Amino acid sequence: MKAATPVKSEAEKALATTWAKTKDALPGKGSVAARREAAFEAFAAAGLPNRRVEEWKYTDLRNLMREAKPLAPPVGPAGLVRAQGAGRVFAAVGVRRLVLIDGQFISELSDLADLEPGLSIGSLAEALAANDTDVVARLGAKSPADKDVAFALNTAFMGDGLVIAVAPGMQIARPIHLVHCYTGEEAAAVFTRSLVTLGGGAGLTLLESHEGPDGIDYQVDNALDIVVGDGARLERVKVGAEGDAALHVSTTVVVLGREVEFRDLLFTTGGAVSRNQVFVRCDGPGTTLTLDGASLLKGRQHSDATLVVDHAIGGCKSRETFKAVLDGESRSVFQGKTVVRPDAQKTDGKMASHALLLSNDAEADHKPELEIFADDVVCGHGATAGALDEDLKFYLMARGIPEREAETLLIQSFVGEVIDQVADESVRDALTEATTAWLDAREQVELR
Amino acid sequence: MSLLEIKNLQASVEDGRQILNGVDLVVNPGEVHAIMGPNGSGKSTLAHVLSGKDGYEVLGGEVLLDGVDLLGLEPDERAAAGLFLAFQYPMEIPGVATMTFLRTAMNAQRKKRGEPELSTPEFMKRVREQAAKLSIDPEMLKRPVNVGFSGGEKKRNEVLQMSLLEPKLAILDETDSGLDIDALKIAAEGVNRLRSPDRGFIVITHYQRLLEHIVPDIVHVFSKGRIVRTGGKELALELEAKGYADYEEAA
Ligand SMILES: Nc1ncnc2c1ncn2[C@@H]1O[C@H](COP(=O)(O)OP(=O)(O)OP(=O)(O)O)[C@@H](O)[C@H]1O
Ligand SMILES: [Mg+2]
Numbered sequence: 125m126k127a128a129t130p131v132k133s134e135a136e137k138a139l140a141t142t143w144a145k146t147k148d149a150l151p152g153k154g155s156v157a158a159r160r161e162a163a164f165e166a167f168a169a170a171g172l173p174n175r176r177v178e179e180w181k182y183t184d185l186r187n188l189m190r191e192a193k194p195l196a197p198p199v200g201p202a203g204l205v206r207a208q209g210a211g212r213v214f215a216a217v218g219v220r221r222l223v224l225i226d227g228q229f230i231s232e233l234s235d236l237a238d239l240e241p242g243l244s245i246g247s248l249a250e251a252l253a254a255n256d257t258d259v260v261a262r263l264g265a266k267s268p269a270d271k272d273v274a275f276a277l278n279t280a281f282m283g284d285g286l287v288i289a290v291a292p293g294m295q296i297a298r299p300i301h302l303v304h305c306y307t308g309e310e311a312a313a314v315f316t317r318s319l320v321t322l323g324g325g326a327g328l329t330l331l332e333s334h335e336g337p338d339g340i341d342y343q344v345d346n347a348l349d350i351v352v353g354d355g356a357r358l359e360r361v362k363v364g365a366e367g368d369a370a371l372h373v374s375t376t377v378v379v380l381g382r383e384v385e386f387r388d389l390l391f392t393t394g395g396a397v398s399r400n401q402v403f404v405r406c407d408g409p410g411t412t413l414t415l416d417g418a419s420l421l422k423g424r425q426h427s428d429a430t431l432v433v434d435h436a437i438g439g440c441k442s443r444e445t446f447k448a449v450l451d452g453e454s455r456s457v458f459q460g461k462t463v464v465r466p467d468a469q470k471t472d473g474k475m476a477s478h479a480l481l482l483s484n485d486a487e488a489d490h491k492p493e494l495e496i497f498a499d500d501v502v503c504g505h506g507a508t509a510g511a512l513d514e515d516l517k518f519y520l521m522a523r524g525i526p527e528r529e530a531e532t533l534l535i536q537s538f539v540g541e542v543i544d545q546v547a548d549e550s551v552r553d554a555l556t557e558a559t560t561a562w563l564d565a566r567e568q569v570e571l572r
Numbered sequence: 573m574s575l576l577e578i579k580n581l582q583a584s585v586e587d588g589r590q591i592l593n594g595v596d597l598v599v600n601p602g603e604v605h606a607i608m609g610p611n612g613s614g615k616s617t618l619a620h621v622l623s624g625k626d627g628y629e630v631l632g633g634e635v636l637l638d639g640v641d642l643l644g645l646e647p648d649e650r651a652a653a654g655l656f657l658a659f660q661y662p663m664e665i666p667g668v669a670t671m672t673f674l675r676t677a678m679n680a681q682r683k684k685r686g687e688p689e690l691s692t693p694e695f696m697k698r699v700r701e702q703a704a705k706l707s708i709d710p711e712m713l714k715r716p717v718n719v720g721f722s723g724g725e726k727k728r729n730e731v732l733q734m735s736l737l738e739p740k741l742a743i744l745d746e747t748d749s750g751l752d753i754d755a756l757k758i759a760a761e762g763v764n765r766l767r768s769p770d771r772g773f774i775v776i777t778h779y780q781r782l783l784e785h786i787v788p789d790i791v792h793v794f795s796k797g798r799i800v801r802t803g804g805k806e807l808a809l810e811l812e813a814k815g816y817a818d819y820e821e822a823a
Pocket of ligand 2: 615660
């Protein structure tokens with residue numbers, strides 16, 4: 125990961141300045157401060173990842189991130205007002221909302237009453253201020269994302285986030301929704317880190333949304349660290365709907381025990397540049413994990429999904445299905461790496477990435493990688509990219525359906541394949557509606 | 573006024589090869605016309621050009637449906653004007669539920685004609701009634717359009733769509749192929765139920781058998797991209813006995 129960058133870019137210099145100015149004020153002392161220091165040093169040595177760094181080949185962050193914005197200031201009253209409608213994508217779901225504005229957990233806007241037995245929720249900043257031993261230990265532990273520079277920057281600068289734990293055996297019926305909202309009128313940078321722990325046999329639906337105003341080039345570096353105990357079930361759905369000038373980088377680290385059922389969906393419509401990296405490690409046999417994605421992009425949007433699934437032990441099943449709908453000059457990147465360690469026999473891993481190109485200027489890059497060190501495994505990958513099927517469109521039109529509506533039906537069905545996998549029906553409906561909204565907006569632009 | 577009037581229609585495919593070489597055909601309200609002709613003679617091409625499929629170039633001629641010039645319209649506009657094509661090879665559309673498809677199609681046509689949308693109960697009632705008449709299992713309609721349907725089921729689904737959309741002029745392109753004897757009767761009954769003094773049909777087929785169930789008023793022989801002979805229903809029997817050898821040369 126060490127790519128020498130002889131001359132520091134403006135953004136790299138600005139990050140160093142910000143670090144020097146703010147590091148003493150960041151929450152957490154002792155080992156946490158040391159960990160931050162080490163993470164920043166790692167970043168300083170490597171620089172921002174560029175196209176020569178294999179994992180960032182298609183998303184040259186050094187080039188895409190011309191400036192590094194200052195850390196977002198504390199949220200003021202105006203910010204609270206602007207954040208009012210945030211998270212409405214899941215308004216009909218009946219969720220427990222936990223609101224983070226400009227990277228800061230706002231308990232007044234969050235639903236903290238009537239916590240289900242066995243559910244605990246707290247702020248990361250508070251846990252660090254109180255030197256919470258579990259949180260300190262968790263942040264100090266080795267992570268599958270340790271070598272990644274975006275994650276290192278997150279470790280260095282993380283300000284706040286949520287610490288959520290579900291006790292063993294507890295099924296939390298009401299989905300938890302992490303509402304991330306940027307409200308600044310000036311561009312700033314937000315670094316959030318949340319920790320989620322499911323005890324053995326627990327169950328949770330975790331929703332996440334990220335949004336902010338159009339036209340402001342704010343920057344988000346978000347990380348979510350998830351540990352799922354044996355026999356637990358977790359479904360995570362992340363909606364990336366950042367403003368149209370925003371830069372969004374998210375790192376999700378997931379460590380799964382045995383016989384876990386983990387399902388993940390990345391649904392992305394927003395942001396000028398977004399990168400979702402997911403590192404999953406299976407530590408116990410009998411686990412099933414599904415990583416799905418749907419990106420709906422237009423204009424000059426760039427969205428990258430980079431997944432690393434590490435079968436550290438045999439007998440697990442992984443499935444990845446990514447769908448990108450690309451209009452305008454947009455670009456989607458899918459990088460899927462499946463690692464099967466020498467003893468991980470009976471691993472079953474498949475990934476597929478499909479792009480629907482609505483314009484000649486759109487681009488889809490797929491890079492599947494299999495690193496297999498065991499011999500008794502079933503692994504595979506597939507990728508397609510193409511325009512809408514003209515014959516299908518004609519069939520619909522021949523029945524009286526206008527061209528636009530026919531296209532909408534076909535695009536919905538393309539994306540529907542992954543949305544339909546979501547277990548929670550109201551979440552499914554919310555995502556279908558978000559897809560429809562995107563398609564309607566596309567129609568509006570064309571009519572203008 | 574005639575229902576459909578095709579005058580000297582000529583069309584080529586993308587590679588420039590001319591397939592339709594001057595088709596003339598008049599269908600009056602209430603008539604059923606059968607078109608028979610050898611493989612590759614251009615019957616499906618005629619159906620596609622009439623319904624506005626991409627990939628063909630109209631080189632000349634005119635098509636009027638109820639006085640409306642079809643060739644200037646998009647496929648959806650032609651459908652709303654009252655044209656229906658039962659495809660020789662119906663498409664499978666994964667991810668689009670059959671019910672959504674039927675409803676979208678019916679309402680799109682109604683909207684274009686300035687009629688109000690169907691209410692959900694009214695829509696469901698119509699679909700259930702027609703499906704029952706065609707012996708289509710309602711469970712099948714819960715699946716995506718034609719996905720996992722047998723060849724015969726797909727053809728019956730075409731007849732269902734026709735029954736629901738109630739076109740002025742329906743073209744059935746080999747709707748009989750792939751149907752077993754019972755299904756053939758059911759599909760034919762579906763067509764016969766729709767027969768009315770103001771509706772017209774063009775039935776493209778290779779087999780006289782279908783015409784025993786859907787009795788045509790007029791039979792045309794199609795060869796090398798045009799109609800080379802026209803007669804009554806007895807012409808179908810003659811073709812069945814003699815084949816197309818005479819016409820291959822005549823064309
Ligand atoms: N899109 C196309 N591109 C090139 N050639 C085409 C295309 N569509 C049709 N053709 C050719 O045009 C000719 C007529 O085809 P068409 O399908 O209309 O025949 P048909 O009379 O319907 O035959 P069948 O009885 O076998 O269904 C054939 O030679 C066919 O190969
Ligand atoms: Mg044909």
